[in-house]
Every structure is written in C-alpha cells, then in structure tokens.
Amino acid sequence: MNRRLSRKLGWNVVGLLVFVFMVFPVFWMVSTAFKTEDQSNSFNPTWVPSHPTLAHFRAALHRQYFWTDVKNTMIIVLVTVGISLVAAFLAALALAKYRFAGRAMFIVLVIGIQMLPPIGLVIPLYVLLGRYGQVNTLTGVILVYFTFALPFAVWVLRGFLIGIPKELEEAAMVDGSTRLGAFLRILLPLVAPGLVATSIFAFITVWNEYIFASIILHDNSKQTITLWLTNFLGGSIGGVDWGAVMAASTLIAIPVIIFFLLVQRRIAFGLTAGAVKA
C-alpha cells in the first residue's frame, strides 16, 4: 500500500512539473504585462511584479486603430456567423436525417475542405478578389472566412442533429404538426446549443485568423485585431516595448480563452467525428 502511495505521489510531482512547464508562457505573458519597464528589460527576471502597473494596458487600449480593428473584426464575425449558420443548419439537417445519392461525396467535400491548408488558396483568392475589386475590403475577407467556417459548422451541427431521436420528431408529427412545425418546435430548441457552439467557433476562427487578413487588408483602418497586434513589433524602432506587446496580447487572448472554454469539448468532438466522446 505504501509503495502504491509513494508511486502516486511521484506521478503527481511529474504532473505538477508538466503543468508549470506548459502554463509558464501564458503566465509570463500576463506577468510581463503588469511589470514596469526596468523589470522586463533586465536580464535577471522579476517573476511576479511587486508593484503591478496598468500603464501597458492603458497604452495598448489607446494605441491607434485598436478600437477600429476590434470593430472591423466584430463586423466580420457577425456577418460570417449569420449567413453560415443558416446555410450550414440546412445542410446538416440533410446529412443527419436523410440518406441521399451523393451524400458520401458531400461528406468527403465537407471534410476535405477543412483539411486544405489556407495558404494553398491564397494565390487564386487574392487574384480573384482583386479582379472583383474586393482586395482591401471587409467583404473580401468575409467571403474567404465564410468558405472556411461553413464546412466545420455543417459538421458540428450534424453531430447535434444525429443525437436527437427520431421518435421525438415523429411524436410531434403525430400530434398533428407539419414537418416544419415539428422541426421548429422540437428540433430547433434541441440544436440551440449547437448553434451557439458553432457561432463561438466562427468567432474564434475569425478573431485568430492571420494569413488572409494580412494578404487582403492593407489599410491600418481596415484591419483585424491580429494584424493590429503583429504591427506592434513591425512598427517599433529600436527596442521593443515588450510590456505593451504582452498587455495587448493578453487583451486579445482573453475573449478567445473565455469562449474557447465554452466550446472546447465540441471542437474536439467535431475534429474526431465523435470517435471520442469527450
């Protein structure tokens, strides 16, 4: 028994070490954000800032284009989510509730598209958007994000719809409802969490996206929040103000982390097609 206990203790120590190792970069980001300039610039690090300062956060929030770029990002998110939810929901319904010719083909497409590295489509999308005057416009990025958000939305929503027993639908129909009525009263409330999860996922995707935003959006006033962050390093002459960069990084990471916590299980589920019931 004693041996077993000391073994458990050993594993726990290893577990705590792994925890420290993994979380350290995140801790370091937050800790740097609160430090004074001298503390972050010295070779001997200050682990926990003794006199935390909010100056870096204030500087980041007041830095040019922060609010403009937050607004741009939100516009892109809302439009992308709004349109893709409706389209994806219908397609997911078809996949979950009907067998039809070409169904397998459609599934291959939905999965296959998610696997395409975005960088492989940068060239034609850039040239095409240029051709239709959509380079340097929010519409241009919305179109692109839409393509990438849609397949995942279809796949995740399908997972939700499959979980709903057919009997529920049938019961509603027996009660004299039409198919549409049954759908609205029974299915919609049940997939509501799926719609929320999909929206959150789209938000995270758009908020984090870098490649297309950097290629399509050139004006500082038309960019998204990730571009705003990367401009920090590029724009600094001489020494980088790491405190401000880390404060800005923290600000940008917070909404994503909060939202991610809400949908993490769904994302894992979608990516592995429910091979794992997380």
Place this chain on the structure above:
Amino acid sequence: MPFLLILPVVAVMGAILGYPIYYLIRLSLQQYGLDELLAHHGKYVGLDNFSSVLHDPIFWHTLVRSLIFTAANVGLTMVLGTLIALLLVRLSTWVRLLLTAGLVLVWAMPPVVAVQVWSWMTNSDNGVLNYVLTELHFGNFFQHDWYTTPFWQLTMVTSLIVWEGLPFVAITLYAALSQVPHELVEAAEIDGARSWRVFKDVTMPVITPVLLILTSLSILWDFGVFTQPFLLIGAGHLIPSNYLMGIYVYEKGYALTDFGVGAAISILMLGIVAILSIVYVRRMLKVGVEE
C-alpha cells in the same frame, strides 16, 4: 427534400471555393504577374510554370525540409501528447484537473498571440529562456541569439508548434483512454502481465483509431503551417534555406507577384496534402456515412 437543404451550402461552396480552385488551375497555366493582374488577363503558357518549379532546386529542398519538419513536429507532438495522456490517468483528481485546465488554457491561446510570447521569451537581450538555461548551468546563454541559423529558426518554430499542439492530442487521448475498460486492465495485471503488455494488448486497440486521426490531423496541420514560421522567423529573415512549403508559396507567388508560378506551387502542395489526408478522410467518412 435533402437536395433542397444542401443547395445553399453547395451553391456557396461552388461559388467561393469551386471557382477559386478552377481559377487556381487556370492561373497555373498562365504567365500572370503584376502587369497581368492590372490588366486582369493572363497569357497562356501551358505547363511552363510547373516545369520551372520542378526544375528549381529550391522547390525540392523546400519539400524535403517541410517533410522532415512535419515528421519532427508530428513525432514530438504525438509522443509527448501520449505521455501526458498516460500521465493524466495516473494523477490524483486535483492534479489532473489542474493539469487539464492548464492544457485547455494553452490550447485556447490564439496562435498570433503565442508567437508574440515566444518572440519575447526567446529574444536575445532579455528573454527569460536565456536566463533560465544559464541559471540551470546549461552554459552561458547571456545574449544568445536563437535565430541565427535555419536549423535553429525552425527548431524554435517547432517548439512553439509542439507546445500549441500538445493539449489537443493529450486531452483527446485521455478521453479515449478513459474508455479502456478498467476490469480488463486489472484482470491483466492480476494475471501478472507486465505493464508494457497491458498497454500493448488492452489499451492500444482502444486508442488506435483515435491515434490515427490525431496523427493524420497533425500531419496536415504541420505540413501546411504558415503563420508561425512567417511571424516567428520574421518576414525579413525568410531565405530559401529556411523556407517551408507554405512560406515558399507566399514568397514566390505573392511577394514576388508571380501568381502563375505561385499557383503551380500551390497545386503541387495541395496534391501532397491530398495524399497525406487520405487516411483521415477515409476514417471520417466511415463515421459520417455509417451514422
């Protein structure tokens, strides 16, 4: 009825994905530079772009480098991720919850933010990495610059990608491990089976399908990586000897505005990805069609 339902998605995909892919193929057969971009009109050159890419040693070097990079990243992510998952099973509840929370936190970090944190931690003047290595007596790392050679540049990118990729692998595998029947493991242990044999004969069969999916996903992600090397190495420091496939497409096609050649490279890259993704797509298809 089902056709009506998938119509919007098919229409949209056709318009904003099918058309670009058709356009990609068309571009790859054209001489298409800045002049053609402004004129909206390319010049048909047949397979010239492909032949110039395939005769370019940089393409082959980049391809080999990308494959090695992918193998190293996927190998590290999968091995370390599996070890963490096996560790999670053996922890007391509170340590497990703590570690899982930490992993989810890392998973949630936006990639671009993670790059900034990496740049800060590894910078030569006051990066904490140099301090820690020096304090632990690994040598004198005072003002050591980690980004001087392609090997080290890509190693730093690897460290970032593995760190970001571990949580997904570890947490998903842990979930799979929790489906391994307890009684079976205990029965095997009582029968005197060594722990390696228990792992191989009882645990492995349950988690193999998940391992397969995770490995193929990691291969696809790591082969197509762009943002991390582009930002961590820095646009100004990208040279043919540190190119990965994604960077090569960007530099040749977009930065040098040679869209025809860029399109040809993209097609070659997507072709390789398609081959690499067969395992994953087949697996997912099985799940999707059967349900």
